[in-house]
Amino acid sequence: MRPFSLYIVIFFVSLLLNGCFLSSKPAKKWLIEPNGATAFGLSRDARFALTFSEENQLVLWDLKENKLLAHLGSLDKQKSTVSLIKISDNDRYAITASQTNFAVWDLAWSQSKGLWSIADGIIRDIDISNDGEQVLLGLSNRKAIYLDLVTGRRLEFLAHREKVNSVALSPNGRFALTGGNDYNAYLWNTKTGQIIRKFSHEQRIVKVALQRDGKFAFTSDGGNSGTIWDLKTGHEISHLHSFVRQLIFSAARFSDDGSRLATGTPSSKLIIWNSLSGDKLASFEVQPKKDTRPPRAVVYDAAFDGKSRVISASSSGIAEAWNLKGE
Template sequence: MTILSQLSACSVPETTPVERWRHAADGAFAADISPNGELVVMSGVNNGINVWRVGQDEPLYNWQHQGEGNNLVTTVHISADAQYVVTSDREAFALWSVSTGDPVGFWRIDESSIRDIAVANGGRGILVGRSNGKIMYFEPDTSRRIEFLGHQEKINSIDISPNGKFALSGGNDYLAYLWSTDTGQVIHTFNHSSRVTKVAIDDEGRYLFTADSKRESKIWNAQTGEPVSTLSYIARQKIFTDAQFSSDGKYLLTGSPSRRMHLWSVATGEQLAEWKVAPRETSVPKTSVVYAVGFLSNGTILSASSAGLTSTWEPYLP
């Protein structure tokens, strides 16, 4: 990936998007951006789940979890190959095919509520993190399932490798684990000083990201489990809603619940750029959650937010 412009650490961040599309008229409950930056899936407050190609004015598909009832989908994840999408409310999850627009399956959870979901390439494996601390790995084609019981408290964030072989999870027990979906065995353990609120796997298998609710947000070597860098910021706490590594492995892009996106150096943890998305018009105070972030192939930055907006932003190179 080539990122074009110049930015020094003291520059005023650009907060005017290059382009913007309203993908949910009354705001959104959840959204995700495909790793290739081509697709946005947004769960709207009043218009169900819509699949968009970035830059197009009409959605590819409109999906409904509960038939014609109220949309309660609060979690969305697109597979790394952008071929499958998994969506969930608190009690059930669904797998969808992007190529056909059809549902592949719909499953209900008997115990505890769903906290986070993720899907592997080809839809071959689905992770479901729950409020009782358990994580289910499920293969729709074979019906094989295992439960990961490493966490002792509520799950906050999970991610899955593109091939479905590895899972990263973080919870209220101050721990993050990289573990095998074949065996359920822990590969690496990451200790934090407060509850782990966000985790992410680099799709190329180079890095892992774990962040807690206070001051510690770290990038790790996925192979060795050793730290690569710690994100450098002054605030006493920084909560992340999404995290995406660039394809060249040089950058980490994050979203937050306070309208902001940040670009970080993977090697040093230095903050390189900051953007502020538009607020949700009906919110008081005027704020917006950045649900999803991403990169286009030329380094252009993408965001999708609770305001129901998908935006593109000028590319940057420190």
Template sequence: MNNFACRILLTLSVLLFAACEQKTPSIAEWQHAAAGAFDAAISQDGRYSLVASVNFGAAYWDLEKNQLLYQWRHNDNPEDGIVAVDISPDGSRAITADKRTFVIWNTNSGKAYGYWEAPSDIRAVAISNKGRYVLLGLGSGLVIFIDMNTGRRIEFTAHRQEAVASVDLSPNGLWAFTGGNDYRAILWNTQTAKPRLILEHKTRVSQLKLDRKGKLAFTSGTLGNAFIWSVETGKQVSQLKLKPREYVVSSAEFSSDGDLLITGAPGRDISLWQTSSGNRVAKYRARTRVKGRPSGAIIYAVGFTQDGLHILSESSAGYGEKWLIPSVDG
């Protein structure tokens, strides 16, 4: 092969590689925390986000208008910052937690229902429709499920006293999904505290999510192990085709039909996946606090707009962003 042909081949290879690695730019971005964020949640309908900022408690945003609706604080002590948040699937309630206390808020009025204390450090929270049930994942390895109407409480101890890193709750509060440093993700019944599925992993479980219909579950570990499971059979549906450097998933959300999954990572990367195959459909890159300078951003929350045409994210850089979903073939 002559030098000219080699140069042509090399050029084509570079162009092909660049095309494969090209990341779709956002079509909108909003600053939601000036000094950065500790955690975030996006409502299931994609209309609202809740951002726990470094300096100003938690902010509840209308994403369609980019309007700040409420600013919530637990107290005036800067050391008691809000570290975990969630929005109920029906959008009517929100929960914010600092290290040892949590508060439930009415998202229509902005008023708090009360303050409650946890027995050890809170690592993750989830809340059901209408705020009826709350799930707390604690650093002690304990998971606490609370019926906020009756005060009934279950202490789930199956995580072997290892820290619980991620929790999720079905909209009706019947099923809890919990995972942590014991290398296990457990789906269990909140009425009986009996496990339905115990999913063993080779590393700590750092992130998990149930789909809206209760048919699929997502789990990821700390060394690139990321799986989609059938809730009915407990069998693996697919494994996400992550690259070697993509070791940790920091957020995840299923589309309303369960066909797609979106994940966020500490390295600013946001990926859209086909659940049936584990293939990546599209990749996006969140902005950092200072454009043009190398700095990181953890993607704390991802979501879909209600029309299913766009992806949303909130990051530790304090920015919310919106991207267009490309057309996806079967």
């Protein structure tokens, strides 16, 4: 009995160290789309939220003031379903996309800057620069496309051998990180198309993210392998420590200084990691989508709000604020 009791103690201590005894209830909640959202993006400081639902189309919300800012309307004349939303690092612009169309928005004026179509593939991921003029697309046809919307310059990155699942663009638009079904992620220069770093996995890459100052990159695959890289050296900094056989991420974002990483899953989990060690700091479960069986929600986005909290945005149409341990 004594060894068994010892294992029980070790188990509970391990749970405690991994942040599993944090409050299971959010510190604050914003019900933005009661019937759920097909896309939900947060600004870097978690102040602004942009959602899409069939009922209300695109809606811009101020979480700090807890008020609706604007109804942006539909993506296009066909009122296509928006499946992807990304807000620029400086909170000024946003890009929204269906499978074939994408639009860029000036959030300060709540106006569209234009609508564009992609004819040779399905859009699987998107990102936008701080000036709202440069966008990055990951497509099903193996291409990652960089576009300068002002000059019309188009660069097709063709290093991937299979569909591109996830993309990230540096705030200044100069560098791109793309990951695909070919088990590889590439950091490349958007001016020349030249590959700077290559990061390989043993399974298809599902999610990538860049730290805003260009210090770190995150790549994760369809198994349980998530890695944080030093972009200066190309070496691995840490590997996320997870005992789950499969841990697929639907969202990933570094804190401003890169010391922490917030990830979301398609099964309601929001997890905070220590970037340098790969240790789990906290784990939360977001509110499930209304009337779903089994009850769950896709975590579309997460952001650190500067108040010792992380904000989650999910398919339930709800944004939730979670207090972080020891802060």
